Amino acid sequence: MAENRAENTELAQEKVWTIPFLMVFLNSMVVSSTQWAVAPMMSSYCIDLGATLKTASFVSTLMSMTAMFLRPISGYVVDRMNRKKLLTITTAVNVVLAIMHTFANNIPFLAVCRVLQGVTFAFSGVASMALSTSVVPTSRLGEGMGWMALANVISQSLGPSIGTFLIEKFGYSACFVFCAFASALSLFILRFIPYTYEPSTTERKKFHITDLISLYIVPYSVIMGLFSSCNGLDNTFLALLGKERGITGFALFFTAYSIVMFVCRPIAGKLLDRYGLDYTIYPALMLTAASACLTGSAYSMAAILIAGALKGIGQSAGSPGIQATCLKKLGKERAGIISSTCYIFQDIGNSIAPIIGGFVAERWGYTTMFWGYGIILVVCGSLIYRIKSQYDKTHPYVEN
Numbered sequence: 001m002a003e004n005r006a007e008n009t010e011l012a013q014e015k016v017w018t019i020p021f022l023m024v025f026l027n028s029m030v031v032s033s034t035q036w037a038v039a040p041m042m043s044s045y046c047i048d049l050g051a052t053l054k055t056a057s058f059v060s061t062l063m064s065m066t067a068m069f070l071r072p073i074s075g076y077v078v079d080r081m082n083r084k085k086l087l088t089i090t091t092a093v094n095v096v097l098a099i100m101h102t103f104a105n106n107i108p109f110l111a112v113c114r115v116l117q118g119v120t121f122a123f124s125g126v127a128s129m130a131l132s133t134s135v136v137p138t139s140r141l142g143e144g145m146g147w148m149a150l151a152n153v154i155s156q157s158l159g160p161s162i163g164t165f166l167i168e169k170f171g172y173s174a175c176f177v178f179c180a181f182a183s184a185l186s187l188f189i190l191r192f193i194p195y196t197y198e199p200s201t202t203e204r205k206k207f208h209i210t211d212l213i214s215l216y217i218v219p220y221s222v223i224m225g226l227f228s229s230c231n232g233l234d235n236t237f238l239a240l241l242g243k244e245r246g247i248t249g250f251a252l253f254f255t256a257y258s259i260v261m262f263v264c265r266p267i268a269g270k271l272l273d274r275y276g277l278d279y280t281i282y283p284a285l286m287l288t289a290a291s292a293c294l295t296g297s298a299y300s301m302a303a304i305l306i307a308g309a310l311k312g313i314g315q316s317a318g319s320p321g322i323q324a325t326c327l328k329k330l331g332k333e334r335a336g337i338i339s340s341t342c343y344i345f346q347d348i349g350n351s352i353a354p355i356i357g358g359f360v361a362e363r364w365g366y367t368t369m370f371w372g373y374g375i376i377l378v379v380c381g382s383l384i385y386r387i388k389s390q391y392d393k394t395h396p397y398v399e400n
Contacts, residue, residue, distance in 0.1 A: 014137035016144050021135045023193045028128045029151040030186045031091065034098070034179040035121060036159025037166075039063070042114070045172055051107050059111050066118025067125070068347040072213050074122045075340025082197035083131045084190065090124040091186050098180035102173045129339040133327060134195060143269030145324040150265045153258055214341045217326045219388040223281075223381050225345035227318045229353035230288055230311065233373060237357060238295070241366045245299050252301070253308040260312030268317035269324070277325045278389065280317040285381045287314030289374035296370025319346070329392070 039060070046056035078086060097117050104110040129148060136144030166174040234253070242250030272280050291311035298304050319342070326338050353373070360369040 014139055016136055016140050016147065018135065019192075020194050021132070021144070021147075023189055024128070024132045024135055025147060025151050027087075027186050027189045027193070028132070028148060029155050030182050030189065031094070031124060031128065032152050032155035033159040033162070034094065034182045035063075035117075036155050037163030037175055037179060038101070039159075041163055041167055041172070041175070046107060046110065048172075049105065049107055049110065055107065059107065059114060062111060062114040063118040063121060064347065064351075066115050067122040068344065068351070070119060070122035071126070071340040071344045071347070074126045075213070075337035077123065078126050078130050078340070079337055082195075083127050083134070084193060084195040085197070087124060087127040087131060088187065088190050090120040090127065091183055091190065093120050094124070094183040095180050095187070098176050098183055101176040101179070125343065126339045129323075131193070131195065135193075138328065140269075140273055141324045141327050143266055143273055145269065145320045145327070147266060147269070149320040149323075150262060153261050153265075213344070214326075214330065214337050216330065217338060217341055218345075219384050220322045220326055221342050221345040223384055224319045224322050224342050225349035226377050226381050227284075227288060227315060228346040228349035229373065230292060230315075230377070232350040232353035233292070233357050233370065234295070234311075235354075237354070237361060237366060237369070241295070241298070242304070244366070247298065247301055247304060249301055250304055253295075253304045256305045256308030257312045257315075260309045261316055264313050264316035265320065268321065272317070272321045272324060277321055280321050281385055282382060284314045284316075284318035284321065285378050285385075287311075288318060289378045290314075292370045292374040292377070296367040296374075 042060040043056040046059050051059065094117070097113055097120065100113050101110070104113050132144065132148045133141070162178065163175045166178055238250055238253060242248070268280060268284075287310050291307045291314060294303055294307040294310065298307060323338070323342050326342070330338055357369050357373070360372060
């Protein structure tokens with residue numbers, strides 16, 4: 001009895017919000033803000049440089065496309081290198097690339113900058129998430145990953161606003177200078193993050209596909225891809241839906257989503273740590289699906305706001321909970337490959353869902369598209385998780 005009380009007291013004293021975690025959180029938010037400050041305006045910048053709409057669309061996707069292809073390699077590298085050193089290198093390169101953008105006065109040079117930016121983005125995102133696991137107690141991983149995911153939500157709100165303001169007031173170069181300054185600030189923050197690199201002492205086997213992607217968590221990552229598909233659909237079609245139905249202020253959907261996400265993610269993380277993924281994944285699937293269905297049926301601003309709030313609750317317990325569970329199953333030393341595997345399927349969901357959604361919406365309308373996604377999310381997500389969780393009970397993870 002006394003031992004149990006002592007153990008509970010020790011767990012209660014394990015904190016997430018320590019100085020090292022705050023530094024990692026701020027670093028992730030600042031770096032992500034620089035990416036979101038540039039990304040939304042890249043197409044218009046290309047057109048100002050004389051590109052066609054088709055060329056502008058292609059150049060604007062070069063960063064994300066490059067990052068998607070490099071995700072498996074980045075996970076492999078992160079698990080075998082000093083994560084803080086790798087993050088420092090990629091951040092320093094980002095400073096140089098931001099400055100290079102200010103001199104990109106033609107499409108070929110800008111395209112090269114975007115590809116190089118994709119390379120650093122692929123490694124910095126995985127390295128940052130992996131580094132965060134070293135400053136979060138294992139018993140609080142769910143809550144810690146929830147907060148780290150929230151850093152990206154904040155940057156998605158701040159980045160575009162800062163970028164748009166600077167471009168409207170001072171021009172594109174001012175936005176690129178801001179990104180260089182913010183990246184330099186991130187370098188300064190990195191200096192204060194305590195981290196001790198401990199090379200693996202286990203004998204390395206010959207190279208295998210599992211060094212690039214964790215096959216064990218692929219089913220979990222597919223579910224994350226299904227969650228991410230919702231973002232692709234909302235980002236691509238919400239404005240078009242609002243215009244077609246005469247809904248003004250539809251952008252408040254994202255405001256409601258961000259506010260609710262900010263409140264709910266830490267709570268969802270604590271519930272995950274206490275009760276496990278079985279108790280959070282199904283409500284997350286149903287609430288996200290409900291958000292999609294309500295969006296598809298919305299003809300008023302009130303419905304749009306409620307849909308954004310429902311999505312915020314659902315997504316709070318969805319992808320971060322899955323990623324934290326994977327970290328607990330495979331161990332922090334595999335954080336790099338876990339993050340890269342998850343990112344791969346999130347990138348796929350973000351890319352493919354709008355293509356399929358556009359095909360469906362063109363023939364049967366937005367209501368059918370959003371409702372169809374909601375049904376697929378609940379049915380496929382629940383079925384995949386049910387089969388995978390049952391399999392895990394009889395086949396525990398064994399590192400190859």
